[in-house]
Amino acid sequence: MKRSFIREILENIDNTTISFAGGLPDDSLFPHKKLQQCANKVLQEQNTLQYSTSTGLDELKQKIASFYTKEGFDTTKDNIMITSGSQQALDIIARYHQGKSITTEAPSYLGAMNIFDLNNITQDPLPLKKTGIHLKSFQKSFSQTKLAYLIPDFQNPSSKSYTQTKRENIANIILENKGILIEDAPYSDLYFEHKNQSISSMLPNNSYHLGSFSKSLAPALRIGYIRASQKLLKPLIAYKETMDLHTNGIAQAILNEYLKDSKSYKIHTLKLREIYHKKMLFFAKSLDEILPQFKYTKPKGGMFIYGKIQNINSVNLVKRCLKKGVVFVPGAEFYTNKANLNEIRFNFTHCTKDEVKKGLTIISDTIKEF
């Protein structure tokens, strides 16, 4: 098996490297003081340190369920499984469906593509339009696979979001075919304008909806979750407990304590959205000034700006840039056939203004050498 480009990069860069590569949140926005207080509270109880149940802490599942219900997607704690990040959530589902075929987006999330490979799931990647996945291709592919993996909100890497009409059309096709959707939604709370309706909410019995606190709170919590019907969720439990018994109990307890103050989390995500929106606008402005040959559309949320530079091989470009202390992800990484060599994904959430300017200038200078 091949390692992930992004994970390998993370290990081979130092503090001085300017990284536009990973989907890293802005460290300075982590509510560490608040989480410190929560840790202090929960570690007063010795029981926090004991083994716990395979699907997660009841209280935490209850809180996650209530987030769904508040948005009009009726959910109880029995529809929730807490996982070691949403990466594991997807691996659990993929193991259960191993050997099948799956309809996916091109480009798609690298970590998901690796999971499908690992579980012998054959990907049928379909082109992404401005409005979401190409509908006719989806209809044709899904009638065969009956299983789809989509990231409808601020897709990784393309940053595209599905229109409401496209969401409804996709939901209809899935229901007509009595198939299943895996909807990956790590960026859904990072919207700049409004929150989209999940496709899963239109097909509650034919979907796994994957959420995460890595992007909206802190990656080191490693807490993700699956929202599914009890019928779909039940067979996954044996997989989850075989894989790691249960998700980290200390992190679950800290998060559960943090979410007791629902206002605090609301204020935090509001702040995150505002600041990330500003950071996106700054990155875009810097691109227009420093790297005008990069063509892209401004995203409406998420963590990435995706686009292309005509006549530039971005795999070669990143190799040279890395030597000069700047890194990004070449688009080819997000395609099963490693095509689309002039595409680039930039993360705009992690770097400071100075780093953005400096990093893009280095990239611009490097392009001149080609």
Next chain:
Amino acid sequence: MKRSFIREILENIDNTTISFAGGLPDDSLFPHKKLQQCANKVLQEQNTLQYSTSTGLDELKQKIASFYTKEGFDTTKDNIMITSGSQQALDIIARYHQGKSITTEAPSYLGAMNIFDLNNITQDPLPLKKTGIHLKSFQKSFSQTKLAYLIPDFQNPSSKSYTQTKRENIANIILENKGILIEDAPYSDLYFEHKNQSISSMLPNNSYHLGSFSKSLAPALRIGYIRASQKLLKPLIAYKETMDLHTNGIAQAILNEYLKDSKSYKIHTLKLREIYHKKMLFFAKSLDEILPQFKYTKPKGGMFIYGKIQNINSVNLVKRCLKKGVVFVPGAEFYTNKANLNEIRFNFTHCTKDEVKKGLTIISDTIKEF
């Protein structure tokens, strides 16, 4: 896939049930105050909450490596991978070796048996003698499989420990066959007399040695690790990061902080060994008084007392006992063929003295109904 008996039990019992089932540490011995201080310290840094590298925090790997080196088993941080509990450690290794055959002990650890099933690894379970696995059977089986899974220290569930001679013989067979050992060692620090030499230390390039902080410190940390040669460890990295990106960053930081005070951990495990030894002696005495028909050998460490009651089907017995508020694990669960119906595994670390007396009395009374 079938769920684990123990995990399912854990979900279906309440606080009033007396459980001799799971390998649960004694809650009252968790160093929660100390871990609370460590959490307080590490959460002062926002960076603790960011994504980290796939194989674990360098500082923590360094400390784990030094435990091995101090025992005469030369190890550097590059020989260590930190995992989400040693359950995940085994799953990572099993995924890499999927589809192969493996020599195992009968009875064996239920969680491992499930992992082998999940990864299409065919188990060849061999009888366990007082001195460890039956040597001639091992020689024959291993010459075919070239892969073995053993728990030489205070084996789960049998509590048996391999003699030094048996360890050396096993090591020789593995080296002669150029095969690989997976040595699972979660209980190795819970010895009552002396620490055994790991078989892995006799074949550093032909072994994965699995350790865990779940039994010696706290299960909720969900921190385990693999010690292996760099050659064996390297191909596992892609699996680890595909499965959950990396192990919980908060828990790793807390543990790393805790281990900085090496004396504290030493004193903690010393105390644990003394108290668990006393708890084992009390459980054994209670068994002799209340359940004299239960035949067993006192363990020299670990968490379990294993034995049998002639002419009693322990699967039927546990079903009746559960209704009366007591639970243990019937031995049949630990055999691939679900045989040995009169065997029972009792955990002696978790319950209080009163619970032990009360629980065993209920079991004794229930047997009288048969």
